[in-house]
Every structure is written in C-alpha cells, then in structure tokens.
Amino acid sequence: xxxxxxxxxxxxxxxxxxxxxxxxxxxxxxxxxxxxxxxxxxxxxxxxxxxxxxxxxxxxxxxxxxxxxxxxxxxxxxxxxxxxxxxxxxxxxxxxxxxxxxxxxxxxxxxxxxxxx
Amino acid sequence: xxxxxxxxxxxxxxxxxxxxxxxxxxxxxxxxxxxxxxxxxxxxxxxxxxxxxxxxxxxxxxxxxxxxxxxxxxxxxxxxxxxxxxxxxxxxxxxxxxxxxxxxxxxxxxxxxxxxxx
Numbered sequence: 105x106x107x108x109x110x111x112x113x114x115x116x117x118x119x120x121x122x123x124x125x126x127x128x129x130x131x132x133x134x135x136x137x138x139x140x141x142x143x144x145x146x147x148x149x150x151x152x153x154x155x156x157x158x159x160x161x162x163x164x165x166x167x168x169x170x171x172x173x174x175x176x177x178x179x180x181x182x183x184x185x186x187x188x189x190x191x192x193x194x195x196x197x198x199x200x201x202x203x204x205x206x207x208x209x210x211x212x213x214x215x216x217x218x219x220x221x
Numbered sequence: 222x223x224x225x226x227x228x229x230x231x232x233x234x235x236x237x238x239x240x241x242x243x244x245x246x247x248x249x250x251x252x253x254x255x256x257x258x259x260x261x262x263x264x265x266x267x268x269x270x271x272x273x274x275x276x277x278x279x280x281x282x283x284x285x286x287x288x289x290x291x292x293x294x295x296x297x298x299x300x301x302x303x304x305x306x307x308x309x310x311x312x313x314x315x316x317x318x319x320x321x322x323x324x325x326x327x328x329x330x331x332x333x334x335x336x337x338x339x
Contacts, residue, residue: 135325147266147312147329160326193264199325208254208316210327212266 106130108213110196116219117186125181125216127196136179137197137210138171140164147195153179186220193217223248225315227330234303235338241288242298242333244313252318255289255296256327261309269311272296274318300335308337 109128117123129136138150152159153171170182179198183190197210224247234240246255257269272280272289279287284304288297300307313330 137325137327139327141264146331147314147327149326149328152325162326195266197266197327208318208325209256209268209271210316210325211268212258214263214265217264 106132108196108198108211110194110213110216112216113214114217114219116221119188119220120185123183123186123218125183125194125196125218127179127181127213128177129179129196129198130211131177133198133200133211135159135199135201135210136171136173137199138181139195139197139212140192141195141215142189142192150181150194183218186218188220191218191220223250223253223315223317223328225313225328225330227311227313227333229333230331231334231336233336233338234300236303236305238303239299239301240303240335242300242311242313242335244296244298244330246294246296246313246315246328246330248294248315248317250317254316254318255287256314256316257285257287257296257298258312258314258329259307259309260312260332266312270298303337305337305339308335310334 111126136153141147151161151165168184193215195215196213199210253274255272259267270282284301286299310332312332314327
C-alpha cells in the first residue's frame with residue numbers, strides 16, 4: 105500500500121542552524137501539507153502546497169520557514185534559523201485532491217522528531 | 222474560525238468492551254469532512270475513519286463507527302470489541318469543503334488518550 109515517507113526520523117540541531125526535513129508524498133497525490141506537534145499538544149497546520157505554490161499557511165509559518173518541491177517526488181520543509189521552540193514532531197501529509205469522494209483524505213508520514221538545543 | 226474540542230483527555234476500556242470518544246466542533250459552514258486519526262506511541266498519525274457532512278448515514282469501518290450529529294456539531298467515535306492494539310491517542314479533525322478552495326487545512330482537537338486494560 106502506498107505511503108508517505110519522511111526523513112530523517114530524528115534530527116538534533118543547535119539553535120540558529122538550518123534544517124531541512126524531507127518527505128516523499130504518495131505518488132499520485134497532488135496536494136502536500138506540513139503539520140507540527142509540540143510534545144503533549146495538538147497537531148497544528150503549518151502550510152499547504154499545490155502546483156508548486158503555497159496554497160495556505162498558518163501564523164506559525166513565518167519567514168523562517170519555507171517549502172519546496174525540488175523534483176517530482178520530494179517535498180521539503182526548511183527552517184532557516186532554528187529556535188528552541190521549533191522542537192516538535194513535524195508531519196508531512198498528502199492528498200489526491202482538496203475535496204470530494206475521499207480524495208481529500210490526508211495521509212500522514214511517520215514524522216520527523218526535531219530537537220533544537 | 223473552526224474549532225474542534227475533545228473534552229475527554231483520557232479514557233479507559235476493558236479489552237473486548239466498547240468505548241465512545243467524544244468530539245464537538247464549531248463551524249458556520251455546511252460542507253465539511255470530519256476524521257478520526259489514531260496516534261500510537263510511535264506517534265505515526267493513522268486514519269481511522271472519515272465522514273462527509275452531507276451524508277446522514279454514519280460511517281463505519283469494521284469495529285469503528287461514528288455518531289455524527291450535524292445539528293449538534295458532534296462527532297463521536299465508538300470502538301467495539303476493544304483490543305490492546307487500540308491503545309493510542311485519538312484525534313478528531315475537521316476539514317472545510319469550500320468547493321475546491323479549502324486548501325486542505327485540517328483542524329485538530331486536543332486528543333484523547335485511550336488505555337485498554339487486559
């Protein structure tokens with residue numbers, strides 16, 4: 105069964121360093137998302153991406169964050185200068201479409217656990 | 222803004238028994254989708270069940286079923302014949318269907334930790 109994959113599974117970085125989190129969405133999916141979950145808290149939407157553009161972003165997704173689809177399979181989240189409060193689990197998700205008949209269902213990857221020291 | 226509330230931080234159930242997890246949401250929209258996701262200790266997010274708001278029939282997936290009350294904005298998850306592997310955090314989530322312009326933002330509740338006792 106197709107699945108979303110993410111690398112690395114864990115990342116430890118120093119405050120101020122740049123990190124890139126990688127995701128490979130399900131191959132026929134067109135919509136891609138990043139969410140984050142700070143330990144013990146709810147999952148929060150960061151950004152959605154379609155047709156090589158950001159569709160929507162949350163207040164959390166400030167200038168320190170960027171997303172890119174560098175090739176036909178990868179989808180990346182970059183944090184330019186990490187802060188302590190960026191420590192969280194980051195989930196990538198993908199869906200076939202935005203709405204309709206189950207195609208809107210978002211499938212999540214296993215997450216990348218980011219720890220900023 | 223849409224909000225999702227799960228008022229039960231923790232629930233427990235005996236193996237083979239039935240448990241119901243509650244979820245309420247607030248929206249002014251009429252077209253939307255609701256989901257339950259399961260997050261085991263590995264923290265992977267796994268889809269359990271989905272419901273379209275325009276469907277009156279409650280969704281079912283094997284031992285999992287929902288009680289969707291649109292007027293009350295309530296979306297509870299019933300797990301029948303609970304198994305040890307059902308132990309996890311369960312998240313209720315809302316997705317607005319804006320006819321192609323919703324951009325796919327899922328709004329999650331705070332989660333309910335389910336413990337299954339043998």
